[in-house]
Amino acid sequence: MSSFHAAPAPTALTSAGRNAILASAFLAWMFGGVALGLFPLAARPATIALLYPAPPSASASGPKTLTKAQEAVIGKWFARYTCAFLTGAGVGGLLFGWMGDRYGRKNALAWSVLCFTGFTAPCAWATSPEQLLVLRFLACLGVGGVWPNGIALASEAWSEVSRPTLAGIFGTAANVGIVGIALWGIRFAVTKENWHEVMLVCAAPFPLGLLIWFFVPESPRWLASRGQREGTTAKPQVSAWEVFKPPYLRLTLLGTLLGTIPLFGNWSGGNWLVPWSDQAAERAAATQVSSAPRPDNARANQARKAWTQFARSSGASIGSLIGGWLASLLGRRLVYFLISIGSWGVSVYIFRYLTPLDPNFLYWTFALGFVTTIYFGWLPLFLPELFPVEVRSTGSGVTFNFGRFVTAGGVLANGVLMSVFESDYAKVLAVTSSVYLLGMFVIWLAPDTSQQKLGVE
Secondary structure, three states: OOOOOOOOOOOOOOHHHHHHHHHHHHHHHHHHHHHHHHHHHHHHHHHHHHHOOOOOOOOOOOOOOOOHHHHHHHHHHHHHHHHHHHHHHHHHHHHHHHHHHHHOHHHHHHHHHHHHHHHHHHHHHOOOHHHHHHHHHHHHHHHHHHHHHHHHHHHHHOOHHHHHHHHHHHHHHHHHHHHHHHHHHHHOOOOOOOHHHHHHHHOOOHHHHHHHHHHOOOOHHHHHHOOOOOOOOOOOOOOOOHHHOOOOHHHHHHHHHHHHHHHHHHHHOHHHHHHHHHHHHHHHHHOOHHHOOOHHHHHHHHHHHHHHHHHHHHHHHHHHHHHHHHHHHHOHHHHHHHHHHHHHHHHHHHHHHOOOOOOOHHHHHHHHHHHHOOHHHHHHHHHHHHOOHHHHHHHHHHHHHOHHHHHHHHHHHHHHHHHHOOOOHHHHHHHHHHHHHHHHHHHHHOOOOOOOOOOOO
């Protein structure tokens, strides 16, 4: 906001406390990235195992393949799982963001980690796609809560000069997690026989939530804004709906739209590269029936989707790392505009002129991951600047996560388009990637926050 009000000076953090905050926020969002990258790898084989353990079209001597009708059903379930993530994370962003403003950043961050890990483990024993869908929704409540509390806690603990770098580090954390789960998929191909195991791997960081709860210090700026110190029992009164009222309403709506565009492009476009690669690999394997495919070829086909996720998330790790730095160097609005142009151009090239079997596909997948996730280094820098400290966690959570509800509708539309275009991923994704064009215009409605300070308002 344009003016700040006096408040008690924040209690100084020790160097160890600042490092503990940064490490916990990074690790929480990194393991959130593992949860993000889980279902692109596991959803398709899990759904096949639950619905079509022995596809009717399988020949006795060759690879088991699915009919177009079955592929369309698998595509619809992939859309539903993605929708469960988006809506769950959206609700979680509001719920845990409000908890962060009311009960403390680090407490809400701890509960967020315990939530997404605690509900991921039971996915391993799901016996139907419906059960998997419900558990995915519940787990993603916690994923949505990590982002607003982690970025608010880290931003308030570190100096202003560190913020562009800090935004980049936090923005890239999730992609480090996605790279990690992709490497797991390359080493241990996720199939319909072993998909249960990867669910348990992703639930392993449960103890991190307990460590944050007991050992990470609270944000001193949050304590000062509440007029309290460590050890007091006063409970601040902050409404979760405060950001939907003047003077915050316009900023909330604008921030939500700016957060929606990259989320929509990512989850309705780039995220579908993995199942597209899986489909292409299966169809390639089916053409080798008469030539008795070698085991190494079969292994390469199984790992193709993991290599696709690895290439995209590797590019994303770099892109999100430099997002905050570019925004600081060139200005918030110009960088968002340039990202939107680049994201649209690379998406159109991939979906119109390449296939997952093309030799250049992985290079362009890396490029798509790089350019589209510069957004996610930009957002942690920009969104907290829109709100004063008393509603910063809620405002950041709403603007980043509410876009997931709109994106969820787009993802469900992907499932419908899969039927319309007869499971042609390229045609579906060429349509959804056009959302980046909107970002080229919307960004100029945003305020220039380049000189904004994150003191205690």
